[in-house]
Amino acid sequence: MKFSVSSNELNKGLSAVIGAVPSKATLPILETILFECEDGKLKLTATDLEISIIEYINADIEEEGAVAIPARRLLETLRQLPNIPVFFDVDDRKNINFRTDKGTYKLVGDDADEFPEVPSLDDGTTISTTAELMHNAIHKTLFAVSSDDLRPAMMGVYFQIGTDESKFVATDGHRLVKYTNREITADNDVNFIVPDKALSLIQKTIEGDDCDLTVTEDHARFKSGNTIVITRLINEQYPNYDSVIPRDNDKFLTISKDQMLSTVKRVAIFSSTTTRQIRLQLGSDKLTIRAEDLDMSSEAKETIECEYSNDEMEIGFNAKYLGDVLSNIDDDEVTFEFSSPNRAGIVKPSEENENEDILMLVMPVMLNSYA
Amino acid sequence: MTHNFPIRKIIHVDMDAFYASVEQRDNPSLRGKPVVVGGSPSGRGVVATCSYEARKYGIHSAMPASQAIRLCPHAIFVKTRFDAYREVSKKIREIFFEYTDLVEPLSLDEAFLDVTENHKNIPSATLIAKQIKERIFEETKLTASAGVAHNKFLAKVASDIHKPNGLTLITPEKAEAFLEELDIKRFFGVGKATQKKMHAIGIKTGADLKQWTEIDLVKAFGKSGRFYYRIVRGIDNREVKPHRIRKSFGKERTFSEDIDSIEWIHNFLDELAQTIAEGMKKINAAGKTITLKVRYKDFETITRSTSISHYTNRYQEINDVVRSLLKDTEVGKRPVRLLGITLSNLNLNEKKVWEQLELSLKY
Numbered sequence: 001m002k003f004s005v006s007s008n009e010l011n012k013g014l015s016a017v018i019g020a021v022p023s024k025a026t027l028p029i030l031e032t033i034l035f036e037c038e039d040g041k042l043k044l045t046a047t048d049l050e051i052s053i054i055e056y057i058n059a060d061i062e063e064e065g066a067v068a069i070p071a072r073r074l075l076e077t078l079r080q081l082p083n084i085p086v087f088f089d090v091d092d093r094k095n096i097n098f099r100t101d102k103g104t105y106k107l108v109g110d111d112a113d114e115f116p117e118v119p120s121l122d123d124g125t126t127i128s129t130t131a132e133l134m135h136n137a138i139h140k141t142l143f144a145v146s147s148d149d150l151r152p153a154m155m156g157v158y159f160q161i162g163t164d165e166s167k168f169v170a171t172d173g174h175r176l177v178k179y180t181n182r183e184i185t186a187d188n189d190v191n192f193i194v195p196d197k198a199l200s201l202i203q204k205t206i207e208g209d210d211c212d213l214t215v216t217e218d219h220a221r222f223k224s225g226n227t228i229v230i231t232r233l234i235n236e237q238y239p240n241y242d243s244v245i246p247r248d249n250d251k252f253l254t255i256s257k258d259q260m261l262s263t264v265k266r267v268a269i270f271s272s273t274t275t276r277q278i279r280l281q282l283g284s285d286k287l288t289i290r291a292e293d294l295d296m297s298s299e300a301k302e303t304i305e306c307e308y309s310n311d312e313m314e315i316g317f318n319a320k321y322l323g324d325v326l327s328n329i330d331d332d333e334v335t336f337e338f339s340s341p342n343r344a345g346i347v348k349p350s351e352e353n354e355n356e357d358i359l360m361l362v363m364p365v366m367l368n369s370y371a
Numbered sequence: 372m373t374h375n376f377p378i379r380k381i382i383h384v385d386m387d388a389f390y391a392s393v394e395q396r397d398n399p400s401l402r403g404k405p406v407v408v409g410g411s412p413s414g415r416g417v418v419a420t421c422s423y424e425a426r427k428y429g430i431h432s433a434m435p436a437s438q439a440i441r442l443c444p445h446a447i448f449v450k451t452r453f454d455a456y457r458e459v460s461k462k463i464r465e466i467f468f469e470y471t472d473l474v475e476p477l478s479l480d481e482a483f484l485d486v487t488e489n490h491k492n493i494p495s496a497t498l499i500a501k502q503i504k505e506r507i508f509e510e511t512k513l514t515a516s517a518g519v520a521h522n523k524f525l526a527k528v529a530s531d532i533h534k535p536n537g538l539t540l541i542t543p544e545k546a547e548a549f550l551e552e553l554d555i556k557r558f559f560g561v562g563k564a565t566q567k568k569m570h571a572i573g574i575k576t577g578a579d580l581k582q583w584t585e586i587d588l589v590k591a592f593g594k595s596g597r598f599y600y601r602i603v604r605g606i607d608n609r610e611v612k613p614h615r616i617r618k619s620f621g622k623e624r625t626f627s628e629d630i631d632s633i634e635w636i637h638n639f640l641d642e643l644a645q646t647i648a649e650g651m652k653k654i655n656a657a658g659k660t661i662t663l664k665v666r667y668k669d670f671e672t673i674t675r676s677t678s679i680s681h682y683t684n685r686y687q688e689i690n691d692v693v694r695s696l697l698k699d700t701e702v703g704k705r706p707v708r709l710l711g712i713t714l715s716n717l718n719l720n721e722k723k724v725w726e727q728l729e730l731s732l733k734y
Contacts, residue, residue, distance in 0.1 A: 026585075026586055026589055027586065049589065049590055116590075152560075152595070171730065171732065173729045173730050174728075176730060218568075232593050235562065235564030235565055235568070236564065237433060237562060237734050239732035239733060239734050240417050240419075240433055240732070240733055241732065243419070243733065244732055318727055342728060363728040364728055365726065365727050366726060366728060
């Protein structure tokens with residue numbers, strides 16, 4: 001196998017696939033990147049058996065072939081090179097010699113046949129959308145995914161692709177986000193859970209205009225630009241999230257998002273480092289946010305104007321969770337719907353949007369009242 | 372409290388068909404009938420829990436209510452009443468805390484208990500599990516199933532074996548043999564989809580699973596493969612993580628025959644006060660509120676309590692308060708079947724404990 005490629009192009013390709021190379025591999029072959037030739041392009045593949053990433057890059061191919069090349073050493077070398085051509089020559093014994101005008105380098109690769117087969121997804125359902133819409137749907141939900149191994153279903157985003165609209169749901173039990181988009185649709189309904197690691201890799205690599213998503217029983221494939229990400233799905237039943245969305249919250253607070261977010265961030269500095277707990281006091285058209293850290297004898301209080309005309313109430317939240325959901329609102333104003341200090345609060349943008357809805361829940365923090 | 376005991380004693384307690392059982396308890400007309408708790412059959416809701424009678428028709432939790440009504444047209448649909456479930460949950464947790472502080476609630480109706488060391492110094496975890504089941508029934512008129520083992524995974528698997536109202540012990544010696552015979556679908560953490568996949572490659576029991584190397588399992592199932600590799604060998608080192616600190620300390624006893632001798636009762640309460648005082652000192656705690664609980668022969672149960680101005684764990688002080696509380700009861704006049712003393716308002720809780728609440732997500 002012989003080819004030459006610009007170091008920038010190769011660097012870009014390697015950086016795209018490196019996310020799938022496991023840091024501690026159970027099989028040595030997983031620490032390599034598979035190089036193949038396809039339609040005059042160089043095809044790079046990396047996999048950890050859960051997630052595979054394929055990237056096509058431009059190269060001058062002199063002699064076709066395939067080889068698995070140790071990933072980290074190759075990428076580190078490329079990162080240290082200026083943008084110059086690199087000439088690769090791989091012999092039958094998988095000795096990889098490459099040279100630039102700086103010098104020559106040698107690595108030993110593995111037989112391409114040893115590289116695990118990447119699922120083909122020939123008979124799946126395909127959803128055609130844009131890279132921008134997909135990126136946004138992932139961005140809006142990924143932050144709320146659980147990291148609790150005991151609840152594997154919640155360790156990913158639940159995709160509910162429908163014919164009129166699609167829903168994307170994530171929850172860790174403390175907060176929940178349900179993002180609905182009416183521009184992402186398919187010919188039939190399909191529901192599946194995509195693991196969070198795959199989604200953050202897709203976030204990093206998604207490019208170009210179009211994004212084709214193909215789903216089978218066990219896998220999903222995200223194809224955009226020159227990049228394909230294939231992931232195993234989480235084969236679990238997603239919890240019945242709809243039943244925890246309150247229908248009868250009757251206290252409405254509307255407030256400037258930026259103002260509230262910066263107040264939350266400032267006041268949170270004074271909260272206890274273990275609980276991160278802050279308290280919201282809702283009064284007539286005014287919201288007071290307080291925090292105290294008894295161990296450090298510090299406290300903070302800020303009052304901001306808002307629209308609120310229901311009964312006074314006080315409710316506590318983890319400042320991080322509250323900050324996360326506020327940051328996820330695209331509107332200038334945010335609306336909260338509360339019922340009582342021990343029930344979930346609903347958070348959503350004040351203005352409805354034609355093509356998308358977002359609804360978030362945050363569970364409060366409260367004084368333990370068992371006794 | 373030490374954590375380096377070589378073998379721990381873990382109990383997993385799981386209420387049987389919890390929501391449905393509470394509904395059947397509170398509404399006698401539902402008893403013996405297929406009851407579905409959750410969404411209405413005409414709406415989009417799903418089944419939260421259903422009674423054992425409804426399960427016979429193939430109804431299970433998380434199934435759309437509309438499908439449930441097709442399977443069993445005469446099923447009775449009732450709405451969830453979380454306040455009632457929470458009430459029961461609180462009661463069963465109080466029972467758990469009588470035995471150990473190491474209680475990890477998984478949801479309203481199930482919890483892990485580490486009873487390696489326990490307040491009653493009962494050496495047998497099985498005996499504790501049996502008592503807890505009896506106490507739960509006595510207090511709530513509901514049944515629970517319990518699993519006893521040396522780790523959380525096995526205890527959880529065990530509690531599911533003889534449901535409802537079961538009690539299953541898996542000893543360390545029998546664990547591996549037991550897991551080998553176990554149907555793969557009984558493994559905690561193996562869902563329906565994984566089960567199907569395992570069947571497809573010939574894994575039907577623990578023994579089949581055990582044939583697989585760790586690498587092959589990882590290849591077939593991804594990261595979870597490593598977990599399956601460990602659990603089929605009975606390996607699970609996760610600790611029971613208590614979510615909260617103790618709120619009260621109490622002991623009570625049901626007598627084998629009803630008692631009306633006031634001297635006998637004085638003596639008994641005297642000893643009980645002493646036990647409480649010692650127990651409190653052991654956990655370095657003192658309390659402000661002292662409660663006397665009395666159950667008369669006819670099961671009428673009353674409590675009398677007093678709060679004093681300071682924290683105490685002194686036997687004499689507790690005993691004096693109990694004696695004065697006793698005057699406000701009919702003890703000595705009416706025969707008594709149970710007596711108990713509880714100290715609450717503990718100084719352990721002087722620091723406020725903030726708790727992050729959870730969404731009650733059900734599958």
